[in-house]
Amino acid sequence: MIPAAFDYVRAGSSAEAISLIGEHGEDAKFLAGGMSLLPLMKLRLATPTVLVDVGRVRDLSYVRDAGDHLAIGALTRHRDLETSDLLAQECGVLRAVAAQVGDNQVRHRGTIGGSVAHGDPASDLPAALLALDATFVLQGPGGTRSVAATDFFQGFLETALAPDELLTEIQVRKSGGAGFAYEKFNRRAQDWAIVGAVAARVNGGTHVALVNMGSVPLRARAVETALAQGASPTDAAREAAVGTEPPSDLNASPEYRTHLVQVLVRRALEAIAT
Amino acid sequence: MQIGMSVNGAAQDHDVEPRTLLVQYLREACGLTGTKIGCDTSSCGACTVLVDGESVKSCTMLAAQADGAAITTIEGLADGEQWHPVQTAFHENHGLQCGYCTAGMVLAAVSLLDEIPNPSEADVRLGLEGNLCRCTGYHNIVKSVLAAAETMRASK
Numbered sequence: 118m119i120p121a122a123f124d125y126v127r128a129g130s131s132a133e134a135i136s137l138i139g140e141h142g143e144d145a146k147f148l149a150g151g152m153s154l155l156p157l158m159k160l161r162l163a164t165p166t167v168l169v170d171v172g173r174v175r176d177l178s179y180v181r182d183a184g185d186h187l188a189i190g191a192l193t194r195h196r197d198l199e200t201s202d203l204l205a206q207e208c209g210v211l212r213a214v215a216a217q218v219g220d221n222q223v224r225h226r227g228t229i230g231g232s233v234a235h236g237d238p239a240s241d242l243p244a245a246l247l248a249l250d251a252t253f254v255l256q257g258p259g260g261t262r263s264v265a266a267t268d269f270f271q272g273f274l275e276t277a278l279a280p281d282e283l284l285t286e287i288q289v290r291k292s293g294g295a296g297f298a299y300e301k302f303n304r305r306a307q308d309w310a311i312v313g314a315v316a317a318r319v320n321g322g323t324h325v326a327l328v329n330m331g332s333v334p335l336r337a338r339a340v341e342t343a344l345a346q347g348a349s350p351t352d353a354a355r356e357a358a359v360g361t362e363p364p365s366d367l368n369a370s371p372e373y374r375t376h377l378v379q380v381l382v383r384r385a386l387e388a389i390a391t
Numbered sequence: 392m393q394i395g396m397s398v399n400g401a402a403q404d405h406d407v408e409p410r411t412l413l414v415q416y417l418r419e420a421c422g423l424t425g426t427k428i429g430c431d432t433s434s435c436g437a438c439t440v441l442v443d444g445e446s447v448k449s450c451t452m453l454a455a456q457a458d459g460a461a462i463t464t465i466e467g468l469a470d471g472e473q474w475h476p477v478q479t480a481f482h483e484n485h486g487l488q489c490g491y492c493t494a495g496m497v498l499a500a501v502s503l504l505d506e507i508p509n510p511s512e513a514d515v516r517l518g519l520e521g522n523l524c525r526c527t528g529y530h531n532i533v534k535s536v537l538a539a540a541e542t543m544r545a546s547k
Contacts, residue, residue: 119410125409148453168409172456220436220521222447222499223521226452
């Protein structure tokens with residue numbers, strides 16, 4: 118399968134990328150690793166007329182200690198996250214979740230920014246970033262703005278990004294090297310999660326986020342509230358499906374996902390309780 | 392658009408459409424048909440090649456994205472007449488039957504062993520999760536990769 122024809126331009130910097138996307142209008146798309154966009158283009162589900170390749174903007178690939186938080190360049194590859202010593206110490210959950218994205222080949226090309234900008238509720242990293250109270254830095258023609266993860270994911274594959282904005286940095290809380298779990302359930306190797314549950318101790322509390330339980334990645338607020346009120350992992354996990362709208366697809370019905378999410382959240386909470 | 396890259400150490404330079412996938416480029420422009428197209432949806436791994444030493448599914452990368460890179464395909468893995476240790480190990484351990492997945496399996500294994508020189512069986516199974524084989528099953532493939540790891544460690 119070959120994508121529909123498009124023009125290809127390459128940006129050397131984020132400023133050049135934004136100027137190029139402005140020049141080419143609303144049917145232009147940024148291309149990073151291409152792990153989400155290229156499959157969609159091959160299926161002709163996406164038919165951009167111009168691709169602005171930002172894959173060589175090297176200064177957007179980093180994991181830095183920024184004092185009270187970690188700053189991660191949008192073009193940092195999953196491979197670089199899963200091997201980052203800084204993440205191992207300061208944000209083990211992100212490192213562990215990145216290691217479960219796709220397969221080795223996908224992790225060699227895919228980027229954290231690409232995953233976030235794609236905004237797929239079945240992806241692993243958006244839920245982890247939601248659990249970490251991430252902030253996304255968006256650069257546009259008029260400057261930069263910061264958007265909280267809770268406001269960023271707006272609908273199925275819809276985000277707060279304007280067509281001429283580039284996600285440049287992801288900022289996350291430091292959550293340490295331990296006290297987290299990611300329960301990802303699928304039936305085939307390398308597949309997306311049928312349901313996933315991220316639990317992490319952050320800032321003295323327990324944050325829980327869900328993969329593939331609605332049109333956007335979700336925080337399991339009812340679980341967090343129950344835990345804060347002293348509920349056991351088993352009791353708190355019973356709240357896991359509250360406020361979710363799980364999808365129906367070939368893999369699972371909403372009822373099945375509603376059951377599964379409670380099991381996975383319980384397992385994740387039990388893992389970090391010990 | 393004009394793109395160039397090193398493929399198995401030789402300079403390649405071609406005028407291609409931007410939508411040309413790396414796998415098409417290798418097979419059609421470079422004439423290197425050792426790289427196979429299996430599922431064409433980045434699931435099966437048959438099209439795996441090394442881009443700057445790392446395994447990549449060449450059906451899900453534009454040739455334009457590989458402009459300037461160093462590519463290794465199965466044709467370029469041997470050192471002259473001397474097979475790569477992973478190739479030898481697949482031969483000796485019956486790591487293939489029909490052979491369709493083999494080029495991708497071998498290159499994925501080379502990349503895996505570069506990252507994990509001393510893998511456990513679980514490391515190999517997980518590390519090859521992006522490569523599907525529909526005839527031998529995985530037992531002898533995993534055995535081959537573990538054998539290659541041992542040979543490669545011994546020769547260092």
